[in-house]
Amino acid sequence: MxxxxxxxxxxxxxxxxxxxxxxxxxxxxxxxxxxxxxxxSHNKLEVDFRLIKSHKNTKEGSNKPPWLNLxxxxxxxxxxxxxxxxxxxxxxxxxxxxxxxxxxxxxISEEQLSPAEMTLRIKLLQEDSKLQKLHKxxxxxxxxxxxxxxxxxxxxxxxxxxxxxxxxxxxxxSLIFDTKPTSDGRINQVKFQLTPEIKYQIFALKPAVHQAxxxxxxxxxxxxxxxxxxxxxxxxxxxxxxxxAAAEAAEDEDLAVFLKDDEILEVESRKKVRRVDPTLDMExxxxxxxTHLPDHGLFRDGSKEISGAQNxxxxxxxxxxxNRQGAVVLEGKTLDMxxxxxxTVAEALARxxxxxxxxxxxxxxxxxxSKMTQIEDLQxxxxxxxxxxxxxxxxxxxxxxxxxxxxxxNDSQGGSVKIRCSLSSEEAYGCLRASISNIKAIGLRDPLxxxxxxxxxxxxxTKNISSTKYHLGKNSQDSVxxxxxxxxxxxxxxxxVSSQELxxxxxxxxxxxxxxxxxxxxxxxxxxxxxxxxxxxxxxxAQSDLRHQxxxxxxxxxxxxxxxxxxxxxxxxxxxxxGPKPNGYV
Amino acid sequence: MPSAPxxxxxxxxxxLVVTLDTNxxxxxxxxxxFSDFLSQVLAFLNSILLLSQLNQLVVIATGCNSCGYVYxxxxxxxxxxxxxxxxxxxxxxxxxxxxxxxxxQKLSKPDHDTQGIVPASLLSGALSxxxxxxxxxxxxxxxxxxxRILCLQGSADGPEQxxxxxxxxxxxxxxTVPIDSCYIGSNNSAFLQQASYITGGIYYKPPQLDGLFQxxxxxxxxxxxSRAFLRLPKSLGVDxxxxxxxxxxxxxxxxxxxxxxxxFCERHDKCSTCGSVFGQAKQDVxxxxxxxxxA
Numbered sequence: 075m076x077x078x079x080x081x082x083x084x085x086x087x088x089x090x091x092x093x094x095x096x097x098x099x100x101x102x103x104x105x106x107x108x109x110x111x112x113x114x115s116h117n118k119l120e121v122d123f124r125l126i127k128s129h130k131n132t133k134e135g136s137n138k139p140p141w142l143n144l145x146x147x148x149x150x151x152x153x154x155x156x157x158x159x160x161x162x163x164x165x166x167x168x169x170x171x172x173x174x175x176x177x178x179x180x181x182i183s184e185e186q187l188s189p190a191e192m193t194l195r196i197k198l199l200q201e202d203s204k205l206q207k208l209h210k211x212x213x214x215x216x217x218x219x220x221x222x223x224x225x226x227x228x229x230x231x232x233x234x235x236x237x238x239x240x241x242x243x244x245x246x247x248s249l250i251f252d253t254k255p256t257s258d259g260r261i262n263q264v265k266f267q268l269t270p271e272i273k274y275q276i277f278a279l280k281p282a283v284h285q286a287x288x289x290x291x292x293x294x295x296x297x298x299x300x301x302x303x304x305x306x307x308x309x310x311x312x313x314x315x316x317x318x319a320a321a322e323a324a325e326d327e328d329l330a331v332f333l334k335d336d337e338i339l340e341v342e343s344r345k346k347v348r349r350v351d352p353t354l355d356m357e358x359x360x361x362x363x364x365t366h367l368p369d370h371g372l373f374r375d376g377s378k379e380i381s382g383a384q385n386x387x388x389x390x391x392x393x394x395x396x397n398r399q400g401a402v403v404l405e406g407k408t409l410d411m412x413x414x415x416x417x418t419v420a421e422a423l424a425r426x427x428x429x430x431x432x433x434x435x436x437x438x439x440x441x442x443x444s445k446m447t448q449i450e451d452l453q454x455x456x457x458x459x460x461x462x463x464x465x466x467x468x469x470x471x472x473x474x475x476x477x478x479x480x481x482x483x484n485d486s487q488g489g490s491v492k493i494r495c496s497l498s499s500e501e502a503y504g505c506l507r508a509s510i511s512n513i514k515a516i517g518l519r520d521p522l523x524x525x526x527x528x529x530x531x532x533x534x535x536t537k538n539i540s541s542t543k544y545h546l547g548k549n550s551q552d553s554v555x556x557x558x559x560x561x562x563x564x565x566x567x568x569x570x571v572s573s574q575e576l577x578x579x580x581x582x583x584x585x586x587x588x589x590x591x592x593x594x595x596x597x598x599x600x601x602x603x604x605x606x607x608x609x610x611x612x613x614x615x616a617q618s619d620l621r622h623q624x625x626x627x628x629x630x631x632x633x634x635x636x637x638x639x640x641x642x643x644x645x646x647x648x649x650x651x652x653g654p655k656p657n658g659y660v
Numbered sequence: 661m662p663s664a665p666x667x668x669x670x671x672x673x674x675x676l677v678v679t680l681d682t683n684x685x686x687x688x689x690x691x692x693x694f695s696d697f698l699s700q701v702l703a704f705l706n707s708i709l710l711l712s713q714l715n716q717l718v719v720i721a722t723g724c725n726s727c728g729y730v731y732x733x734x735x736x737x738x739x740x741x742x743x744x745x746x747x748x749x750x751x752x753x754x755x756x757x758x759x760x761x762x763x764x765q766k767l768s769k770p771d772h773d774t775q776g777i778v779p780a781s782l783l784s785g786a787l788s789x790x791x792x793x794x795x796x797x798x799x800x801x802x803x804x805x806x807x808r809i810l811c812l813q814g815s816a817d818g819p820e821q822x823x824x825x826x827x828x829x830x831x832x833x834x835x836t837v838p839i840d841s842c843y844i845g846s847n848n849s850a851f852l853q854q855a856s857y858i859t860g861g862i863y864y865k866p867p868q869l870d871g872l873f874q875x876x877x878x879x880x881x882x883x884x885x886s887r888a889f890l891r892l893p894k895s896l897g898v899d900x901x902x903x904x905x906x907x908x909x910x911x912x913x914x915x916x917x918x919x920x921x922x923x924f925c926e927r928h929d930k931c932s933t934c935g936s937v938f939g940q941a942k943q944d945v946x947x948x949x950x951x952x953x954x955a
Contacts, residue, residue: 502684503765507758509687509695514754517746518699522873531871535878538893 079103080167084142085154086110086117094154101167106144108153119151123171131165144168198230204571211572217601218579222594226578268301276304278402558620558627565612566627573605573631580638586645599642606635671885673714675797675805678705678812679786680730682721682761685778686815686845692869697844701812702750704876709733709749711881716805718793721757722786722813723764724779729789730756780818783811783851787828787839794837806884808861811841817851819910822903829855838862840880844869850899850910857898864893905933 079102085094086108095117097110108119121144130143140161144151155161199206205227212218277284283304291300558566580598583591609628616624680701687694709715719731731753787809794807809832832839838861841852848865856863866875879892904911904925915924920934930937 499684499765499768502688503761503768505688506682506684506694507761509693509698510754510758510761512695513698513702514746514751514758518703518750519696522700522703523871527868527871528874531866531868531874531878534867535875535893539891 080163082160082164083156084108084160086119087141087152087154088117088149090152092152099153099155099164101164101171103167103171106168108151121146121151123168126168126172129165129168129172131161142168195224198227207568208571208575211568212575212601215601217576217597222579226575226582275402279398558616558624562612562616562620562624566624569605569609569612570631573602573635576602576605577634577638580642584641584645586649595642599639602635602638606632606639609635671806672883673712673805674708674883675716675718675794675807676708677718677720677790677793677807677809679720679722679727679783679790679809680757680812681781681814682757682764683724683778683781683815684761684765685724686781689778690814690845692844696870697814697872700873700876702753703873704881705731705753706747706749707877708881711883714805716797718790719753720786720789721760721764722781722783723760724781724815725764725767725769726760727782727785727789728756728760728763729793730760778815780821781813781815782821783813783818784821784824784828786811787825787832787855791828791831791835791837794835798835807837808884809837809839810880811839811852811855812844813841813849813852814844816845816847817849817910819903820908822851822908823905825851825855829858832859838884840864842866842872842876842880844872848897848899850901853898854900862892862894863898 079100081098081100083096084099085096086099087094095110095112095115097108097112097115097117100107100109103123105120105122108117110117125146126144127147128145130145132138132141140155140158142153142155142161142164144153153164155164199209209223213220213223277287287300291297295303576598580595580602583595583598586592586595609632613621613625613628678701682694687697705717705719708717715733717731717733718729721728721730731749733749790809794809797804797807829839832855837859839852839855839859840861841849841856841863843849843852843863843865853863855861862879864875864879866872868875882890882892901910901912902914902923903909904914905922906924906926906928909925911923911925915927916922917924917931917934917936917938919936920931922931922933924932928938
């Protein structure tokens with residue numbers, strides 16, 4: 075079925091309601107052809123699967139007829155087949171054909187890069203000669219493909235991308251609060267100029283107004299009424315008469331919304347105060363104004379008017395306004411404000427606000443507290459007499475893990491079988507007691523051990539200690555490299571870089587889930603064994619007095635490659651083994 | 661060095677607690693006889709006491725059914741009289757050791773015979789006893805020698821003791837008592853490697869057992885103060901593998917409780933240690949993601 079073609083009777087419909095043109099549909103791996111029964115009909119079709127984006131079909135058991143729907147960029151082709159079994163056959167074929175084309179398309183798109191991307195890569199290579207060398211060695215020799223190489227260098231590409239951020243237009247740094255009324259001077263009326271930008275800015279500055287707008291405007295009052303109310307409130311503020319404002323607010327509850335302190339702002343400023351260094355004792359948890367502290371108040375009007383406690387509600391301070399204005403300007407605007415109706419402006423703003431989650435802020439605050447409250451005097455001393463459980467020296471750790479890995483490999487092959495004890499406990503204990511009484515009777519052996527053994531032990535210990543010194547001395551690594559002739563050193567460093575790159579690619583392609591990865595690992599394995607043999611060459615070609623040092627340097631590299639090669643072999647063996655394959659394995 | 665230097669006699673006076681593997685099943689299968697091993701160890705113990713008048717020595721026998729103190733140089737109950745052939749230390753120790761072996765045998769369960777597998781020695785018990793003794797030394801009197809523990813171990817690790825041994829190791833770490841280990845068995849002992857690594861002691865596996873005395877006296881006889889000036893063998897690798905809490909098996913990969921860090925070899929719905937209920941993620945997703953590589 076997947077190999078050949080399928081020919082079925084079907085009706086072609088341009089839309090769902092179309093009664094359909096009866097004909098024959100022929101599906102092959104590459105394309106499908108529809109020939110209507112009536113040779114004069116215009117509904118002939120011959121479409122490549124490359125142009126098809128997706129396919130859908132009706133379910134068996136639903137009350138719809140068996141339809142196969144192939145979506146292309148402009149619309150879709152609908153075929154009504156004669157039965158559901160026909161439909162399934164067609165669907166399977168289409169699925170196979172589409173997935174084939176989809177994969178091919180993806181591969182093509184990977185290789186086709188935008189010129190911007192290309193220049194970026196070239197620039198990166200030019201800037202970094204080491205990268206260029208690596209690129210030349212790995213990509214030019216076909217060990218890695220271009221896209222594979224850059225896949226691990228995404229960070230470099232991204233970093234460059236972020237540099238290109240454009241500057242956005244911000245708010246005008248003028249105080250919106252003072253939207254000056256214009257008066258023609260003849261009648262007792264003032265006019266306010268309102269642009270969408272100003273509205274947006276008002277919303278940003280005064281969340282309470284924003285909320286009120288969302289709440290009242292279409293339902294309770296018209297937009298004009300709303301702004302009238304708003305500016306009336308503003309006007310009352312500008313008259314600097316808190317008592318009058320309070321009186322007005324008592325009369326009109328809608329107006330009160332504008333006159334009262336902005337609750338949302340208060341909540342926000344409380345949040346802001348919480349972000350302050352927690353070890354700092356801030357008494358100013360009531361807002362970012364300091365007016366509640368005596369003598370620090372700076373009233374907007376500057377007059378020493380003393381008002382009743384309930385009237386303070388209707389006072390606003392210049393300081394608050396300035397702070398708010400500064401905050402909003404710094405926050406910047408992220409919305410494009412074409413000539414949108416204010417309603418949409420308001421909604422867009424609301425959406426944006428929702429995006430900023432409180433959770434992150436709270437989390438950050440907690441982190442800061444934990445960082446800040448760590449007072450050095452109260453910490454335990456850091457000079458532990460024991461080795462803390464952490465990886466201090468990755469190299470040492472790797473060596474040790476390597477030893478374990480090799481050991482477990484050996485263990486699993488045969489050493490894991492527990493030693494059988496043929497003796498019964500009776501006999502075993504008897505044996506033990508016999509040895510004790512033996513010593514008791516004879517005493518210690520007179521020469522505890524021969525002098526040959528003593529020399530052997532001494533030599534063994536000395537060798538062990540001196541070799542561990544080489545292994546563990548952190549600086550010995552550099553000094554060894556410095557001893558080596560320059561050419562060898564360069565070669566070693568090059569091999570190190572390329573083997574690291576290869577290993578990174580190698581390990582990141584496990585588990586092998588696609589054929590692509592399988593071939594990639596094969597390529598990498600070949601490349602790695604090349605590096606391995608080259609390392610071996612370096613080791614052999616080194617001068618005799620340096621050979622030990624060179625092998626010390628080469629050893630960990632070869633160990634790392636060994637581990638990878640071993641893994642490759644084991645994996646191949648596992649995948650070639652018969653029996654049910656685990657999920658995802660090819 | 662560590663812990664209140666004013667309470668120490670001098671920087672080179674030590675309290676050495678030796679745990680001695682007396683697992684009869686191990687010794688009956690091992691290439692070196694127990695009497696050869698013991699004679700080398702006895703010589704070493706004697707030399708420890710000879711190093712300083714104030715040095716103190718405690719020997720704990722690690723059987724496979726029980727543990728017991730077999731020698732304490734500070735005790736007045738060393739009643740076995742010195743014979744012509746050997747000093748009081750030897751005869752006392754051997755006398756107590758014989759008694760201990762007899763006691764240990766009485767405790768043995770009959771089903772060990774049928775299995776035929778070498779059971780593990782009770783290293784966790786021996787370590788706990790050693791730490792208890794050291795704690796008593798810390799608390800009694802105004803002065804005490806500087807303590808350290810030396811494990812002479814031959815039989816393989818018992819993974820079922822993992823939690824107990826790790827607890828002992830961490831409490832030794834807390835009281836800054838280094839655990840030295842001389843392992844004479846065939847493979848390396850992961851427990852002792854970890855014990856020495858964590859507590860800052862020395863792990864050494866002598867390759868040549870007929871020269872054991874020399875290894876002991878070169879590597880393990882040095883007091884903690886002198887170690888600062890000596891280059892002692894450092895183990896290259898530490899086996900950090902853990903045992904799972906459910907089946908007590910040594911594992912490479914496993915599941916770790918996110919609350920109490922208990923280790924399991926298979927997925928559980930609930931942590932058996934702390935009772936946390938684990939979320940029900942998709943089975944194959946968890947097996948890929950939450951299988952952490954241990955060590």
